[in-house]
Amino acid sequence: MKKLEKIDLFNVVLESGKQRPYVPLFYQTFGQPIGSAPIVVVNHALTGNSNVTGENGWWNELIGETKTIDTDYFTVIAFNIPGNGYDNNFGNLISNYKDFTIRDVARIFWEGLLYLNITDVFAVIGGSLGGAVAWEMAALLPNRIQNLIPIATDWKATDWVIANVLIQDQILNNSDDPIADARLHAMLLYRTPQSINQRFQRSKFLDSSVFQIENWLANHGIKLKNRFRLSAYKLMNHLLKTNDITRNRGDFSTIVKTIKASIHIVAVNTDYFFIPEENKATFELAKAVKENVSYHEITSIHGHDAFLIEYQQLAQILEPIFNPQKQQNYVSA
Template structure:
């Protein structure tokens, strides 16, 4: 893992009116030095982190030298959601997770960018929870982003998302092996019956144990070994707090404020943030925002397709990043 950098946030006022005396905001940068190239902010998903490329990079297929987000032409900044535990310091975990919202995280990220003297951003991109944060960042600074690219997410948490977050919370509170069990349940949302049935075909690994059962157990054990319970609770909770219209007005009013070109990417088989909701979002927005486009990943794999169907995702992103990579430059305050 690349050495993490840190910005210290003091007396941060949360959306609910409470103040957090101190929060460390850890991040990594990749590619060109700050101030010399357009900035791309990459927001991680629920179990992700700031290592978006390089050794153990979770989006290496998209970010790197010669990749669609080309590190020869861009500066990539990736923040860790405070409390995700990626810094490895137990004292930085958050116990009062229910006090935090996606909007709070978006405000923290903007404060971090301003501490780095970044006032304008070429693109903000993220999948799932990371895409929800991207939506909020765009509303908070509606004239500071050229491209908003939310993937496998939506501008709000639907009742379906809230219901599943509730079930996850119940598992995390009451299970004797909370991370493992919550992760196994989540995997059934992130994939689809078609994907799982095609992969395992009712195979048995040894008497009485199906291959699919072992696969789920392995996912649970892997997450248990690298994720803290308080971090999982925070990330899960954040998913239900997302709504760019809360205390702001109608969707039409809010979407009109965003000056960025919006590129929404859905997944046709997503069981979590459904493609139907994504299509409706774009349809509703088109009367109020001229620069919004919709792309849909075709995949049997469901929500996790944005980690799998890289060729399709690259084809959607290429017009943004390759056409414009030498034409746009970020403004840095002196």
């Protein structure tokens, strides 16, 4: 695994007005040295982390040498959302998770980039929670990003998202086996009935009354429990309901008009969490006030998780953005 680096941030003032005297920000870099190539910031999803490529990299199919996001041409930076536990330092976990918002995370990521002497980035990309953070990063510093690529996400938490965050929070705070039980519910949000039914077809294990779908869900719960901390799950889940780039700012059209980045919205046609209709509405609003905005849709039976499954479709969407031939004129700052 690529070495985990740390930036020490002090006296971090949260959106709520509360202050954190110290926030460690962990990150990994891949590809070219900082300052020698265009910067791509990759934001992880709810149970993800900064290890985007290489050994156990969760986006190996898209990021790496000769891949769509080619580390021979780009510097890739991925931060860990503070409190996600990927550093394995349990002292850095966050118990007061409701103090934090996505805006706080986006601001902390920008502080990390500025610490690394990075003021402008070629692209910020992320799926689900990571895409929501990307939207907020663009709203915070609208002149610093060339390409904003939010995937299977939205710039706001809809009532549907807020409702499911509440259910997850209730499970996480009241279950005897909170991580595993919450994961059971979450997996059914991330997939579709068609995907589940097609895969398992009501099959059982031989000489057993256990359905394979039951075993599949149970294994997902066990796996997450073995690698994820309860406080991290509570925080990541809570952040989803705080997603709203218009909060205390004005309407969406006014805000998106200030964002200089080319915005490439990527939805999934069967996403039951961040539904494509909301992304289409976002596109219509954005294109009314901004020219450099596009809408793309992954076609899949698998629902929300298609952004982690349908790599070929996603690569085809991203290729025109990350084609290295377009980066030949890059000059180091």
